[in-house]
Amino acid sequence: MVNLDFSVYTAYNANIDAIARLRQEVIQNVINEFDPRDVLERIEVYPREISEPLDFVARLVHALKLGKPMEVPLVNEKLNAWFDEKFRYEERLGGQAGIIANVLAGLRIKKIIAYTPFLPRRLANLFKENVLYPVVEDGRLKLKPIREAYRKGDPLKVNRIFEFREGMKIKLGDEMIRVPASGRFIVSARFESISRIETRDELRPYLRDIAREIDGAILSGYQGLRMKYSDGKDANYYLRKAKEDIMAFKDEGVKVHVEFASIQDRKLRKKVITNIFPLVDSVGMDEAEIAQILSVLGYRDLADRIFTYNRLEDSILGGMIILDELNFDMLQVHTMYYVMLITHRNNPLTEEELVKILEFGTTLGAARAYLGDINRPEDYEIGLKVPFNERGEYVKLRFEEAKSKLRMREYKIAVVPTRLVKEPVLTVGLGDTISTGVFLAYLEFLRKKFLTG
Structure with a gap:
């Protein structure tokens, strides 16, 4: 833990x-x-x-x-x-940001602030009671319990x-x-009325104040954007605003993780990855999304191999390419049978520490799959009782084979088999849960490195 x-x-x-x-x-x-x-x-x-x-x-x-x-x-x-x-x-509660907020709230971290531009009462009531929501009252930022911050008519x-x-x-x-x-x-x-991924104008001037309250930010939902809107705005407009949000956090030293999701429109997909990924510290995705990104970056043959065969060595190669092409710090990949981290060689964390980070993530995911929800920190312990999947030894063997085939000297790579619940209570959001655990563990190991020099 x-x-x-x-x-x-x-x-x-x-x-x-x-x-x-x-x-x-x-x-x-x-x-x-x-x-x-x-x-x-x-x-x-x-x-x-x-x-x-x-x-x-x-x-x-x-x-x-x-x-x-x-x-x-x-x-x-x-x-x-x-x-x-x-x-x-x-x-x-659904949506990546919503699911992640409730997982963090169940773990009882020090403070969890969740933001969505639309907050009708029916949605607000599905968040856990210790989740906060940023509002502006009398010209000042206030963090209110999210269940009290709903807006009529959203x-x-x-x-x-x-x-x-x-x-x-x-x-x-x-x-x-x-x-x-x-x-x-x-x-x-994906109706237009709910497809505007943004920070509302009244809150935007206070993003740096929010940044001073937090250690990390997990951003998601860009797949909900549209190329064009009936009021004349377009994806470029909202992506410019998204970049401003990220830079407000980065300027205050906040680590930013983006949880990617499949984007069907190829042009929109390219806009999101080329505008957002280079600004953040880490990105999470599954192997199909690796292939989607490689496709728009011009690596069609490799993308097709990943879609067709799902070989670990192809995903590793694809991950290294994405990391180099888009120049962020860490790529996190979650699949049914393994989780993976890829960083550049100059990352301060060791590969052994990356393994521990992944183990925390897959254990947290297993706990949520087994229980259906995370309601207290002790729930994590349930995940430790879930065995690693039956292909675990095969995953380790394929990773060793990949090391002998691929040029990995410029990277640090860790691969860990997943803990797999045979009959999960739920399946939605398990990748988001793993990413949440990985990001928390990543923050902790970076903090330890900073404190010990």
């Missing part, structure tokens, strides 16, 4: 996650409403956004066939009624998470589909 005497700021994306644990008969009934030929044709088209029910069914069937987590944006607000008619949900974002289980069987025409692995299919709301 790391020292929890830290204060952390997290922004920007928080929403309601409406979780539907899919039953076989429910999925089958929805699929049966459509002609199988239409579903198969739409799967071939591979819609990258959901504007009608057939788009949803096609992408859901595709996810079930592969047994892999997927996310597709919902762009038609009128479909909310259709989804609510077909499925039943359990609501919890728009609400609801993401729907459809969880499916290994072994489920679905019939599509003459084809019987057996789901090969448990996973989730996320339908993320």
Whole structure:
């Protein structure tokens, strides 16, 4: 367990996650409403956004066939009624910034400040009671309990998470589909009213005051941006504001971590990574997101290999390229079977310390998967009882092989097998949880280095 005497700021994306644990008969009934030929044709088209029910069914069937987590944006607000008619949900706090805030709050760190530009009451009530929210009152910054800081009339974002289980069987025409692995299919709301990732103008002058209150900042949600808005603003406008936010923290000595997420639009993806990554200290992602970034940086062959084969040595090579091309300090990668840190050789931490950082992250993730939530620091201990996954020795072997094949002398690299819960209580946000633990441990080890010289 790391020292929890830290204060952390997290922004920007928080929403309601409406979780539907899919039953076989429910999925089958929805699929049966459509002609199988239409579903198969739409799967071939591979819609990258959901504007009608057939788009949803096609992408859901595709996810079930592969047994892999997927996310597709919902762009038609009128479909909310259709989804609510077909499925039943359990609501919890979602969005990377929201999930991270509640994990930090459950760990009872010294101070957790969460910020989202939209805070309707229904959303505010899902945060833990010890989370603070920055407001400006009488020309002064005030940190209020977030549950008291809600604003009437703010728009609400609801993401729907459809969880499916290994072994489920679905019939599509003459084809019987057996789901090969448990996973989730996320339908993320991407309406214009909730797609403005920013610090509101009234708070912006006080960002340096917030920075003096914290040790680290975890920023996320850039995938929610749009290329253009109806009021004439565009992604460039919001990215300029985002860069100003980061520099306000950096100028006060705050360590900044960005938690990346898949961005379907290639142009927007490139804008985000080239504008944001070079300014921050660390970035977190999964192996598919490594491939996405490599693709826009021009490394198409390597990106395709990662998408196709998921080989550890390809992810390591891709990570080293990303670190060099975008010039930040540390890349953190979380996957089902391993977690990884890559830094430049001049990083003050040793590879042994990087291993300890990763072990804290995967243990925290295992605890949350096992319990469903982190409500007290002692919950972390549960993760220590979860064994490393059955491919752990294979992961270690592949890492040793990668060391013999790749030129790693300019880097420090650590790879640790994940602690994997066989039947997790939840799967949403586990990568964010691991990243939170890694970032906390990273802050602690850097503090120790600074104090000991």
